[in-house]
Amino acid sequence: SQTIHQWPATLVQPVGSPLSLECTVEGTSNPNLYWYRQAAGRGLQLLFYSVGIGQISSEVPQNLSASRPQDRQFILSSKKLLLSDSGFYLCAWSVRDRALNTEAFFGQGTRLTVV
C-alpha cells in the first residue's frame, strides 16, 4: 500500500534561519506531489505542485522554494525564514494517471513556528 512520510512533525526556528522540510511517498511511482500551507485561522493554500523530477510549479509568490530531486521525494526550503512563514505545512500526493486518480493523500503535517 502507499504511504506518505513527512518530517519533522514540529519545528521551531529563529527568523533568518534556513528551512528544509522533507516528504517522501512509498508504494507508488510518478506521483503528483503538492505542498500546502495552513496559516492560523485560514484554510489550506497550495504552495507548490510537481508532476515530475525537477518540475515545480509555484502557485503563490512567497519566501519558500521547492525541489523534487527524486521521483518520490519533495522538499520545501527557505534560505531565510520570516515570521509569516509560520504555519502548518502539509505534503500530499495523487496518482498521475487521470483514469486512476481518485483523491489526494495527505501527510501528517509539520507545525512550523518561526520565532
Added chain:
Amino acid sequence: AQSVTQPDIHITVSEGASLELRCNYSYGATPYLFWYVQSPGQGLQLLLKYFSGDTLVQGIKGFEAEFKRSQSSFNLRKPSVHWSDAAEYFCAVGAYDYKLSFGAGTTVTVRA
C-alpha cells in the same frame, strides 16, 4: 479563479443531534468537490468527494453531502453526531489535477 467559502467558523452541536456544514464554491467548470476532516495535530482525512453523477454523495463515518449546482453549494450533513466527530472540517474544490482550493474550515464542538 476557484474559491471556497465556509460561512460558519465554529459550530457547537449536542451529541446525537444532526449536523450540517455549509460550503459554497466558485469554479469555472464542473468542479471536483471534497470534504476533509482534520483532528487536532493530524493531517487531512477524506470524508467524501463528488466528481459527477448522483448529486447526493455518501462518505465515511456516516457523512453525506449534496451537490447543488444552482446554488454552487456542497453542504455536508450527518444525522446524528458522535463525540468523536469533534474536529475541523474543510471543503475543497478543484479538478483532476488535485490543485485544490480550500475553505477556511469549520470547527465542530460536540457537547455531551
